[in-house]
Amino acid sequence: GKFTVGDYLAERLAQVGVRHHFVVPGDYNLILLDKLQAHPDLKEVGCANELNCSLAAEGYARANGISACVVTYSVGALSAFNGTGSAYAENLPLVLISGSPNTNDPSQYHILHHTLGHPDYTYQYEMAKKITCCAVAIPRAIDAPRLIDRALRAAILARKPCYIEIPTNLAGATCVRPGPISAITDPITSDKSALEAAAKCAAEYLDGKLKPVILVGPKAGRAGSEKELIEFAEAMGCAVALQPAAKGMFPEDHKQFVGIFWGQVSSDAADAMVHWADAMICVGAVFNDYSTVGWTAVPNIPLMTVDMDHVTFPGAHFSRVRMCEFLSHLATQVTFNDSTMIEYKRLKPDPPHVHTAEREEPLSRKEISRQVQEMLTDKTSLFVDTGDSWFNGIQLKLPPGAKFEIEMQWGHIGWSIPAAFGYALRHPDRHTIVLVGDGSFQVTAQEVSQMVRFKVPITIMLINNRGYTIEVEIHDGSYNKIKNWDYAMLVEAFNSTDGHAKGLLANTAGELADAIKVAESHKEGPTLIECTIDQDDCSKELITWGHYVAAANARPPRNMSV
């Protein structure tokens, strides 16, 4: 048959590495879905709603490097904007694709369904521009190759989402076949002179410094620089601290790992090392209100920062220097200096004694963490949702090979359920485990039914503390209470007559241990374990962190009258 706009998009998505595309159908995108479905390399994954569809694509992009979410106009896309915002905040190239009205409708001033009820349908495209690095609306079939290629290349280079809007009557319109994919995927390498000048500046910055420390942030992983980071760190010989959102991006069993730097809620004396440093090399770091504990933990020495495509020093900036190329170049230039590791050996706290609860003891947060720690292997990918799960997850020690996924910049409660689903489809080889609170779970619970449908054996540790405990610790009120569900029963409901999920309840340490054994041998579908703990049984880190974040939120408005 004829080659169409939809076929062009399908071929390009397959060429950039997409193997599953996440969809919710609607009459503006049905022809497009047919074309995507027809591509041999693409597997269509239906989701229960467009918020979850976009969050599943966000999680898929973490596993695959790029993802696609296909929704219908307005009623679909406006929900998918939330997962797209997450992809923007988290530096993930999610391709948001939306069907849109027939190209004849605007000039006929037609009032159409799913729209705001007036004949101007450009509002979605205008909104999409704000939350993507490139937004295109295809006006004619002949423009499709140029605009689709532009959006895909922009997303791949910037590691940000892009938006492609395809009118319902263009998806099946005739289109030329795509040219070489290298035109889309070839990276922009560092400018040679900028790279050399930046390396020279680094030598000057480090010259004479006695106690350099490397601080790793979340963009180090997103830039695909984990290998070069290890090379650089080993050439330096110095302490390596990680921001919480970067957990898992540098091996925690590495001899130079000194813990998570998170101000007063740091782990393993990482804060002492950062405060002791006389030089700090920030690699992909993001200093926001949460990672600086309400601005109480902002480094106060001059920094050298290595970002995804530029490098800065006190008094210098170099554009078009790619992080991975700069780090591996520096690794051949720097002088080995392990003074910080010698000091760390003096400071490193002894591992805390962890109490093992008796089987009949009521479950506590500490006992859950102890048992989850024992679940972690080199095959584990651990997702931690917004809530005390952040703190419990970040305090866990990752064994070699274990991976960690967190959404600390966007922080959408419930993200972990669809995101883990999308991730696990791309990584069936890994054991995906989710740490999620009861409040978060209630936001996106429907996607457990997709885990049942696609037989994805994810283990969901649902921490039921009867409400929004993070919010309770920041600022309490009746709004932090939620209606309790029978979570184990809910999973049975998703099974209906043809599902194989397991829903288990653990009120005691023994029941949790037994439930984890069931989960580890259950491969036919997800296992949800509801772990009940007291509402105020939260980590000490959450209470400290919540106190400072609440203070930052409460800063009075500057006196504007003078």
Ligand SMILES: C/C(NCc1cnc(C)nc1N)=C(/S)[C@H](O)COP(=O)(O)OP(=O)(O)O
């Ligand atoms: C309501 C909200 N944040 C505000 C919020 C509201 N809506 C969205 C989409 N995202 C958000 N972060 C948060 S962190 C709750 O404490 C989460 O509760 P839960 O999942 O139960 O975890 P904890 O009990 O450990 O806090």
Ligand SMILES: [Mg+2]
């Ligand atoms: Mg809760």
